[in-house]
Amino acid sequence: MVSILLRLGTRGSPLALAQARETQALLARAHDIAPERIEIRVFRTSGDMIRDRPLSEVGGKGLFTKEIERALADGEIDIGVHSTKDMPTLLPDGLVLSAYLEREDVRDALISPKAASIAALPQGAVIGTAALRRQAQVKHLRPDLNTILFRGNVETRLRKIAEGEADATLLAVAGLKRLGLIDHATAILSEEDFLPAIGQGAIGLETRADDGQTSRLVAGIDHRATHLAVTLERAFLGVLDGSCRTPIAGHARVEGERISFRGQILKPDGSAMHAAMRSGGLDDAEALGRSAGEELRAAGGPDFFAG
Numbered sequence: 001m002v003s004i005l006l007r008l009g010t011r012g013s014p015l016a017l018a019q020a021r022e023t024q025a026l027l028a029r030a031h032d033i034a035p036e037r038i039e040i041r042v043f044r045t046s047g048d049m050i051r052d053r054p055l056s057e058v059g060g061k062g063l064f065t066k067e068i069e070r071a072l073a074d075g076e077i078d079i080g081v082h083s084t085k086d087m088p089t090l091l092p093d094g095l096v097l098s099a100y101l102e103r104e105d106v107r108d109a110l111i112s113p114k115a116a117s118i119a120a121l122p123q124g125a126v127i128g129t130a131a132l133r134r135q136a137q138v139k140h141l142r143p144d145l146n147t148i149l150f151r152g153n154v155e156t157r158l159r160k161i162a163e164g165e166a167d168a169t170l171l172a173v174a175g176l177k178r179l180g181l182i183d184h185a186t187a188i189l190s191e192e193d194f195l196p197a198i199g200q201g202a203i204g205l206e207t208r209a210d211d212g213q214t215s216r217l218v219a220g221i222d223h224r225a226t227h228l229a230v231t232l233e234r235a236f237l238g239v240l241d242g243s244c245r246t247p248i249a250g251h252a253r254v255e256g257e258r259i260s261f262r263g264q265i266l267k268p269d270g271s272a273m274h275a276a277m278r279s280g281g282l283d284d285a286e287a288l289g290r291s292a293g294e295e296l297r298a299a300g301g302p303d304f305f306a307g
Contacts, residue, residue, distance in 0.1 A: 005037040006217065009068040009077035012042040013153040018178045019203050020081045023101065023221075030220040041077055043067045065206075069095055072206060078214045080206035084199030084230055085172075087206075089238045096209045099222035100230055104174035104201040106251055108134065108194050109185035111161055112168035117187050118142060121168060128157065128166035132268055136247035137194055138170075139270025158184055174201035195249035195264045198233040202226050225254040228282055232289035236263050239293025250292075252285070259285050263292045265300055274299040 006027065010020035020040045028035040044067070068080045069092050084100065091097065115121040118141055127138055128150030135147045148166060150157050154175050161169050170189075176182045205218045229252035236250050250263035260279040266272070276295045278288040 002034070002036045004039050005033060006079060006214065007039045007041055007077040008079050008081050009041050009043055009071050010081045011068070012044060015154055015175050015179055016081070016083070017042070019083065022178070023079070023081050023203065023205065026101065026221040027217060031217060041071070043071060069206065072208060075208075078207065078211065079218060082204045082206060083175075084202040084204035085197040087199065087204060087234075089234065089241065091206070094209050095206055097204045097230075097234075098207045098215050099205040099218040100226040101203040101205075101221065102223040103226040103229070104177055105188075106196040106201040107173045107191060108170050108189045108196060108200075109173045109176060109182075110168055110170060110187045110189060111158065111184055112186045113161070114167045115186075118145075118168075118189070118193075121145060125167040128160060128169045131170075131197070133197055133247045133249050133266070134170045134194075136266035136268055136270045137249070140266055140273055141193060141270075143270060154179055154181065172196075172200055191251060191262075195262060196251050198237045198248065198250050199230050200251075202230050204230070228252070228254055228259060228285045232259060232261055232285040233263075235286045235289030236261070236293040237289075239290050240265065240297055252289070254282065257282055259288065261288060261292060263296060265296045265304065267304065272304075274304075 008020050008023060010016045024035050024038045024040060027038055065082060065087060071077045072080045073092060073094060110118060114125065118138065123144050124146060126146045126148055128148050129135055130149060130151045138145055138147060150160060150166065150169055154171060157169050157171060160166065173188060176185055207214045207218060232252040233250050237248060240246065240248055247266040247268055250261065252259055252261040258279060259282055262275060262277050264273060264275045274296050276292040278292045280288050
């Protein structure tokens with residue numbers, strides 16, 4: 001019988017399983033152990049079970065993590081493997097995001113049989129999306145477009161487009177690449193026009209704060225530039241109290257010993273947008289994120305996200 005060294009917790013979607021297997025392989029290689037000693041346990045989360053309503057109406061994006069976090073806190077697993085963009089701003093007491101895998105492409109992709117770009121979509125075309133950020137950005141670029149709720153995993157959303165339920169949808173390039181489905185992308189959207197979600201493209205590893213052994217093991221696969229960038233982005237999000245109830249976007253980039261960031265808040269209907277930029281040394285990453293968040297909180301005012 002194989003002696004289990006680590007237990008990973010993940011959702012059961014094809015993308016989540018691909019991310020867990022990537023984590024398993026990296027840990028095994030980094031520590032010269034058999035992959036079979038790293039067990040993958042699958043959890044069905046509340047977010048997976050609720051498909052007919054926006055997450056903002058039923059508790060926010062923590063619905064994709066709470067069952068995994070409960071198992072982590074209870075000692076049933078050692079590491080929660082998450083899409084970082086699904087992580088709430090505040091983690092449960094005793095849990096920490098201790099490492100990140102090297103980030104994939106952060107951009108969004110347009111999938112449409114009707115047009116090669118958002119600009120080329122017909123007047124009044126329908127875009128299916130579950131993300132308020134994407135909805136707001138679409139409306140900001142094209143107020144005439146309509147949006148409808150699209151929930152489900154990547155394959156489900158691609159099927160809905162193929163069956164004509166909407167004229168287009170938007171998906172993360174990272175997910176399409178990890179699933180070998182990037183050929184479905186009609187166009188890759190520029191960051192200038194379509195700033196990504198906080199943490200997009202990054203796989204985050206959550207551990208118990210008091211579990212020193214597991215923390216040391218995941219440190220062996222932590223990607224420093226991704227860790228610094230996501231730390232800045234989540235500091236920005238924290239100031240704005242961001243969740244899936246608020247259209248917030250941002251991306252930090254590490255280049256040498258410098259880090260740069262652009263963040264954005266939008267009205268849910270896309271009618272207004274504020275942006276902030278920061279640049280500085282790597283040691284200042286968290287402070288830069290907070291500073292940008294404070295600038296946009298002041299620019300938007302207390303009622304900015306009301307409608």
